[in-house]
Amino acid sequence: MCGLDPWSQIIGRLNAHWHETASAVYQASRRRERPSRTVVAHTALRNSTIRSIEWQTDTTVLVSWSDATRGSYLDQTWRAGYARVRGVCALSGMSVKRGDVVFRPFHRGAAAPSNAFDMILASVLTRYSEGQLVPT
Structure with a gap:
């Protein structure tokens, strides 16, 4: 068998999505003014x-x-x-x-x-x- 098992693929996709979401939240919080x-x-x-x-x-x-x-x-x-x-x-x-x-x-x-x-x-x-x- 070639490639990653399905579980590793799911975890990898979730991890990548989490970083995108965290980055968007961080950018939005920096735009907020006092x-x-x-x-x-x-x-x-x-x-x-x-x-x-x-x-x-x-x-x-x-x-x-x-x-x-x-x-x-x-x-x-x-x-x-x-x-x-x-x-x-x-x-x-x-x-x-x-x-x-x-x-x-x-x-x-x-x-x-x-x-x-x-x-x-x-x-x-x-x-x-x-x-x-x-x-x-």
């Missing part, structure tokens, strides 16, 4: 609900956040920082500019929470804690 994350954050904010906010320190708050499509977090730690991209305040719906002081969900490791790009303006959070604003 601003696309901002678009995801903008569209996803429309359905989120913040039920409670509790101050822990001057720079951290506990937020109970939920969304019908992205899940819910009870007593999630949010930390103060500066907005890295434009966005929308999850509490008030106001526009967030790059460089504004905001609170964002805190996370460690590679697995970011589904609301990782959500932000709350610090000025809005201060008004909320003073009783001038009701959470959405």
